[in-house]
Amino acid sequence: MGGFPTFPLLASRGCARRCSFCSIHTFYQSAPKKVVRVRKPVKVVEEMLYLLQHHGVRVILFQDDDFPLWDPAGRRWADELVGRIYDAGLVDRMIWKISCRAEYVEYDLFRKLRDAGLFLVYMCLESGTEQGLKVLNKEMSVAENVAAVRTLKELELNVSYDFMLFDPSSTFESVRENVLFLKNITGDGRAAALFSRMLPYGGTPIRDALKKEGRLRGDLTRPDYDFLDLRLNEFHRLLTPTVRPWIHRNGLNYLLDCAWDEFTTVTRLVRVWKVPRNIGGRCNR
Numbered sequence: 106m107g108g109f110p111t112f113p114l115l116a117s118r119g120c121a122r123r124c125s126f127c128s129i130h131t132f133y134q135s136a137p138k139k140v141v142r143v144r145k146p147v148k149v150v151e152e153m154l155y156l157l158q159h160h161g162v163r164v165i166l167f168q169d170d171d172f173p174l175w176d177p178a179g180r181r182w183a184d185e186l187v188g189r190i191y192d193a194g195l196v197d198r199m200i201w202k203i204s205c206r207a208e209y210v211e212y213d214l215f216r217k218l219r220d221a222g223l224f225l226v227y228m229c230l231e232s233g234t235e236q237g238l239k240v241l242n243k244e245m246s247v248a249e250n251v252a253a254v255r256t257l258k259e260l261e262l263n264v265s266y267d268f269m270l271f272d273p274s275s276t277f278e279s280v281r282e283n284v285l286f287l288k289n290i291t292g293d294g295r296a297a298a299l300f301s302r303m304l305p306y307g308g309t310p311i312r313d314a315l316k317k318e319g320r321l322r323g324d325l326t327r328p329d330y331d332f333l334d335l336r337l338n339e340f341h342r343l344l345t346p347t348v349r350p351w352i353h354r355n356g357l358n359y360l361l362d363c364a365w366d367e368f369t370t371v372t373r374l375v376r377v378w379k380v381p382r383n384i385g386g387r388c389n390r
């Protein structure tokens with residue numbers, strides 16, 4: 106985050122969900138004990154306060170696989186986190202980003218989080234079609250994805266997301282549906298149209314399924330697969346060099362997305378600058 110001391114932090118690790126393309130569950134399952142571990146809010150806030158006081162960190166990037174908001178216990182955890190952020194005097198002094206599933210996004214909860222410093226929400230939306238969400242085992246609906254984006258925009262929070270224009274169930278029709286979905290959520294210019302193709306990484310259920318179907322291609326380092334409609338292989342091959350210059354790395358879309366993020370982040374941080382640098386706060390209850 107240009108010019109502002111920024112630091113990654115974990116409030117939890119692991120994810121209990123089983124998205125078919127994701128190896129996180131498999132990865133954490135290979136270690137003994139719990140797949141998901143959540144830190145006490147008091148410890149998280151102590152660390153935030155330390156980073157602010159000793160290193161001048163103003164922007165925290167929570168790198169949790171799935172920020173722990175998934176059930177009533179998660180909501181209580183979030184309430185306690187917010188309370189401790191207020192108690193520690195961190196509101197308007199630090200801002201923070203989280204990654205989470207779209208179905209957790211509720212207006213009241215996220216308004217509370219926003220008021221306590223949340224500025225950016227990264228969600229793995231993945232697909233704008235019901236069939237795509239099913240194949241990816243997202244256990245959620247297109248409507249939930251759309252509602253989450255709408256709520257975050259209403260709250261004037263920055264929205265970022267992961268989206269797979271192509272997945273193993275793709276057809277020409279589903280690609281069209283996905284493009285319309287992207288247009289729907291980005292048409293107002295408040296988020297970039299970012300997309301990729303699902304790749305069957307090692308340790309994922311979808312890789313095993315593609316292997317069984319005889320559609321797996323490439324190897325562990327360059328995983329690939331055939332679409333059900335082989336004409337889509339050719340379409341994807343032709344499309345990639347066309348969109349790459351404006352959607353990848355230094356492409357126009359990517360740069361505009363970064364510029365928008367920087368602008369909205371700086372806007373939030375201006376409030377931070379107005380606060381005296383005499384940083385106090387208590388975080389010891």
Ligand code: SF4
Nearest residue numbers: 120122123124127170
């Ligand atoms: S994609 Fe996200 S929600 Fe799904 S298993 Fe991986 S971390 Fe969990």
